[in-house]
Amino acid sequence: MIRGTVVGQVWATRKSRGLAGHRLLLIAAGGDRVVVGVDTLDARVGQEVLVSWGSGARNVLKAGPHNRDLLCDAAVSLVVDGRTGTGGDRGGD
Amino acid sequence: MFVGRVVGNVWATVKWPEVRGLKLLTVQPYHLADLSAESGAGAPSCHDLVVCADVLGAGVGEDVVVAYGHAARVGLEEELGPTEKPSIPVDAAVVAIVDTLDVDRDALARGAIDVTQHDRRR
Numbered sequence: 568m569i570r571g572t573v574v575g576q577v578w579a580t581r582k583s584r585g586l587a588g589h590r591l592l593l594i595a596a597g598g599d600r601v602v603v604g605v606d607t608l609d610a611r612v613g614q615e616v617l618v619s620w621g622s623g624a625r626n627v628l629k630a631g632p633h634n635r636d637l638l639c640d641a642a643v644s645l646v647v648d649g650r651t652g653t654g655g656d657r658g659g660d
Numbered sequence: 661m662f663v664g665r666v667v668g669n670v671w672a673t674v675k676w677p678e679v680r681g682l683k684l685l686t687v688q689p690y691h692l693a694d695l696s697a698e699s700g701a702g703a704p705s706c707h708d709l710v711v712c713a714d715v716l717g718a719g720v721g722e723d724v725v726v727a728y729g730h731a732a733r734v735g736l737e738e739e740l741g742p743t744e745k746p747s748i749p750v751d752a753a754v755v756a757i758v759d760t761l762d763v764d765r766d767a768l769a770r771g772a773i774d775v776t777q778h779d780r781r782r
């Protein structure tokens with residue numbers, strides 16, 4: 568999983584059927600990196616979130632193991648309320 | 661998944677039979693700086709490009725969402741039909757063609773959205 572900050576949303580009409588009805592968020596994930604994740608938690612711009620990958624992401628949409636037909640490789644698994652430590656170069660977390 | 665701009669096509673004569681007929685694109689991923697700039701993606705840098713399969717009909721210059729791994733194959737089999745699905749040797753595919761990237765560029769540029777709060781690579 569990675570932590571990231573929601574910076575926006577993707578709108579698309581032409582998309583794979585498996586993505587229909589899913590909200591796609593743009594998430595800044597450290598440095599210059601931006602990832603796209605499915606959001607079921609109604610995360611807002613500016614909020615810090617945790618993004619799961621792979622089968623972990625599918626489990627966010629539907630509990631496994633019979634979820635391999637889902638089209639999802641990244642999903643917001645929680646919205647961070649707070650945490651201890653400062654991260655970055657300023658200390659541990 | 662990531663979002664990027666289609667910058668070119670790839671074609672090949674010798675390839676795995678399951679890939680035959682699949683269109684291959686090169687996509688340049690967007691970085692944070694590209695999102696905050698009005699102009700979108702900058703000049704493509706070759707070390708950054710991703711090759712992905714496309715069944716949605718994306719063209720050069722369009723913005724797309726690309727999925728990796730199993731999700732990419734699920735995206736392809738939805739379009740190609742169940743008979744062609746099981747063993748496509750593909751790990752990246754276009755799953756959406758972007759209409760709009762809804763980003764508050766001003767807020768990003770002036771730092772109103774704190775994207776550094778988790779700035780520690782793992």
